[in-house]
Amino acid sequence: MAGTNRGSRREDGGRGVRSAAALAGALALLTAGAGLGAQPAGAAATYAVKVQLLHAAGTQSEIHVWDRTTWKEYDVPVADGADSGTVALPAGDYLTIANYTDWTVRTGFVPKTFKVASAATTVTLDADLAEPTGFTVDDPGAGPVMTDAWYTLPDGQPAAFQVGWGRQLSAAPITLAGLTLNVHQVLQKKGAGQNRPSPYRYDLFHQFHDGSPASPVVAVTTAGLARQQTSVRAQGAGISATLWGTASTEDGSQSGTYLDTAVPLAVSYTHYLTPGARFERYLEYGPHSVSLPHLELPAGDAGATEYVGRAPFTNRAAQFTASGYADGTFSLNESASLSDAYGHEGLDNESRTTYRVTSGATVLGASSVLSPYDTYTVDAAASYTSFKINHTVLRAGAQSRLSSRVSTDWSFPRSALPGGGTGTGKLPVADPRLTVGGLDARNRAAAGPVQVKASLVPRVEGTTATLSKVEYSKDDGATWVVAPAAGTPGTYTVTVPADAAFVALRVSGTDSAGGAVTQTVLRAFGGPAAENALKVGATSVGTVVVNEGKTFVPRLTGQGAVTATFTATDPSGISAAGVYLYHGSYDSPDGIVNESVPADCVKRPASSTYDCVAAIPVSGRDRIGLNKLAGTWSAAAWAFAEDGKSFFSGPVPGTGAIKRSSALTVDAAPEPVDPGATVTVTGRLTGSAWEYGASTALAGQKVELQFRKAGSTTWTVLGSGTTDAKGAVKVTAKATVDGGYRLKYAGTSASASCYSSVDNVDVR
Template identity: 40%
Template sequence: MKFAITASTAVSGRFMYVWDRSTWQYHVVQGDRDSPNGTAQLPPGDYVAVARYGYFRQRNYLLVRTFTVTSAAVSVTFAESGARETAFATDDATAVRATSAYWLELGGGDKVGFTSGGPAKTYVTPFAVAGVTLRLHELLTKAGSSAAVPSPYRYDLQRSWSTVPASPIAKVTTAQLAKTVTTLRAQGVTTNAALGSSLKDRWSGSYLESPVRLPGTVTEYVTPGPTVHRKLTLGAGDSSVVLPDRALPAGESPGTTVGAGPFLPRAAGSSVRDGDELRMSEPAAYADADGNAGSDARASVTAKLTTEGDVHHYDQTFTRRVAWSQLSTRIRSEWDFRAPDQGPLPLIDLGVGVTGLDARNRAGAAAVGITASASARGGGTAEVGKVEYSTDDGAEWTELDGDTLTVPATAAFVSLRVTATDDRDGRLRRTVIRAFAGPATAPDETSGATRISNVVVNGGADLTFGVSGSRVFTATFTASDPAGIAGGDAYLYHGAYATPDGVILATGPADCEKTSNTAAVCTARFAMDVKVDAARNALAGAWTVAAWSHAADGTSFADRHAAGAFSMKRVSKLTVDASPEPVTKGKTITVTGTLTRAGWESWTYQGYGSRTVTLQYSKKGTTAWKTVKSVKTDSAGKLKTTVKASADGSFRWTYAGDAASTATTGPTDYVDVR
């Protein structure tokens, strides 16, 4: 059997699949993935074949053919021209596709499809094949939104066709959908995140994600009925908070809040006694105040189990310091318990809630409410004996009098320590360092002798962007400590540290290369797309580097909120025209031009007004350029001046640049003087 794709351009990354329609047995198609051709060995029967390929961020294809094999080979052609666009169309004219997943489900349980590259269009062959269903899952957001300017709403839409029509456009109106508002809290400082979802019963192989800002709110319009998995992806994708599965009815539903502090383990563990062994399994991952489970791939866990007589002591510490979170940096749980002869261990679990915090989980001038509850595993009873707080990261503790606390105006963070006991002589003391933030802005911090210096972004050069494109660059810094350096991290922000209007997170923790026993050079890597990460003109100008490093002794660290600075600039351009050409010596030459710079909201170059630009002249036969005069652009960026013709030569405009725009020198225009 021979298979071929007829496409408008070269095919790459293609997959071909063949199934027997009566048994759903899969048959392998041989061939290079960058070739439109393939071959397969097939016995007689009725078949369905699928070709899948795409052009990244442009268009994707799912082409379907049915055919029958009798006693002779058959050639099957997939015609790209026969495919039709499939998509969702809403009555909201501002909504556009953010990303999507399209796949085919077959009678044998196989799935074939993909997640498209962002807003790329998808085309499918119209078909009616028994046992084959086309499924669509698509996110729509406001046109022009990005990580820098998150969409205020999010359409999460699903549809399926068992018979794909000639025009497979799924039309929906906002009134037909479920509507709810999701509130997203931040862990101390503003940062970027992604809100993702996937079908629970029709798993497509991936979460579809759209950018969100923490803190913030997003109005969600959802296809009523289907249950979806949801999660909030944080940092460089190595941390997340899992939201409850959701199935909404049509109409408005109550909103939900995700990320309310304090963050601490809330799920009961599964520690057991098995013969002579104690098998400790306690979830160290944090969860928010509503029990939404979180994970942090950069966190570390240490634990120690000791026994004195028939009393066991289990001491576990969960440590996490990441760029996007100031809170719950260390969570320590200390259990005392007596083990049964066999089975689950009778440990205590705790819940802690704090009311009166703002969207960044910060306390203000008003008192906050603090509640704690305890439960005992295995049917016992437990109660909270004492709640303590600290405003100096646990150096000193004060017992809470009542269930409210007015946080001192000078406190940047509040730590909590809760002690509970049960009716079986069990005990749990849980300490959460920086359970929530206080009214004061956190200063730079140093513990021990750790130091950060020599911060350099992009090799010391400005980051410059036109109206499109991406850039991969680094931020490097030197970290030192007498004990040596264990690791580091960095991120970039625009504006105030606690409330930035632009944030760029590294793609992962910094790589710290040892240069001596006490020092290392740490390199954080960044990938930035101007249309996603800098989609506002106001983000041009000065940016700040926040850097963090910790020592090999496990206790010393440096956290510098303004460790370095760099500039991110909009690209400027100049044009020139000198006339007349040729010109008589002594006559007047009129030199015009236009100064433009990249618009990070319109994605076009725009006239740059009220800027002083220099006109330069170079006489024929020389390489030197001499300044003729300075001219200010008009409101549209236009330039115009006159000079006397003296000799053959060239004219050009040059602009020195400014804090938010690059310097630029335009092309030259030669004038023949006679």
């Protein structure tokens, strides 16, 4: 897992990585400022201060110094891989903080105060003085995942940001009035991962005032924490979503780093929080992110369950970024293009967006395929009296099988624009709001009637809007049925057929400013039938080859990657494509691993076919997480056409074998041995246990004993044995000549084959 920067922190993660040229320039200025070169007339004398960090070899380090009177900051240049730097300082009292990291091994801070009098000096910082910081809870099943910490200086400015994995973030003690160490730590159930999400998450925050103590650890009890139940609905085949969160201080300062854990879909999870602390959050379904309201709760149960991710997912005016009109120009940005029915703003990073603006038969602008963040501008000359804007967003993927295409058509007269076309403001349009009753936790409806609540929300105050029609389709928009109005105003009845895998919705209406809107949501919610592939237009994807057709044995911990290759084709070209692997059925898999970025696709010469390569991160514990998921995985893929009209998403031919690693020990005795005597060969067979990130005995497995005569390259099978409950095996053979013995495990559909090392035995 990894923290992600959502604020203003540097992309180098605070490691202070600099170019050689920049470092040389800084050292040149430093030399001049240290009295080794000319100083400007009248300038205060400065002295070379060397700040050295001990016992942090092999880390990336960053050192800063602050004047304790003015709190002016000085950067200490530290070369890559170095543990010291020199800075020119005038006489005064100072605070220095070194932060160092080698990511998953150790990360920490070393603060220290010092004085500069009238000569050069050396300040020594010792990383061995740093002690782990974080929290202990009275839940023995919970363990730390990540820790985020930073200091707040006495003048209120935040400083020295750092992120550590597990309990690896440490801080050395210091006593200094006004200096605050802020610590945010996330804990979850031990052994949790992507396909085995934790049923709870702890977000704990504490401030150590007036410095950091010798043991910066806080003990808390679950009974004393705030508790929020949250239920996240699935919108596809995902097993889990990713919750990101950051903590902020009373004055609003924060590290800007969001810490992540997997949370389960289709069931509730418990969120434990430090009472009174403010936590900002967002949720990710793969590339689809949904903004959540911040939490700032008192101790105890928050009461009502919080719900996230109800279908349909449609666009709405974003709080901070939305389409507008100014100075005769449309600025189109529908960034909240995939918001859920609960009102949480959302977008899909891998979605594709297009805009088209017309006036009558005249096309004023038609965008290329854009990302959901892009803004598209179109001139609206005064001679045009009416406008029509189409916004279409396409998406596909393992966890994005709903709202595959959302297309909205707005039309309005020029008179509806701000100032009649001479002003600045919001687009004079209305957004449909749709809520479907009776959906289960996977956003599926049973066969039969369901109630759909529909309304229109104008973006311009004082405008009213009237819904005129709701339609639905069971065949991905090929045919449409008008939904009859139910008894309650704004409620319509949609009859879901038993053979419908998905249901599409289309709504139409008008507003009091002379505008109209029609929105079509393909695959708005799921039906009772098994999910199937979606193919719109000519886009197609060929067979996926996983790991060159060979068995893939992931590392038990850490990150490895399996390669998947495939072809994607469309007459207009391919703008983006990707692949993921699933275990079990496509409709309801029990495991998923997907690529972290779209595939790299290269067009074949004089062809509409692209060769694509994707790297799918896979590790035994974190990405797979369950031993039962070892074996055959199937492939699914998605692709968007360059014209923004055609796309494909669904299962494709191709499978891959992902197996648990195995290992064998060997020991042949006695050594040496008499001719004709018995050689007893023992060993132990173990396999990786993905649940626990460790190895475990493989019992009841056949192990073969092989022998190679000295000087030969040929192996002969001498016998076999079966491992006991502890994985131990014993096989005997008659000694005839000098040679080597080894054990072989042929493997199974779930465990990879392996050989032991060779144990050579001399015959006397």
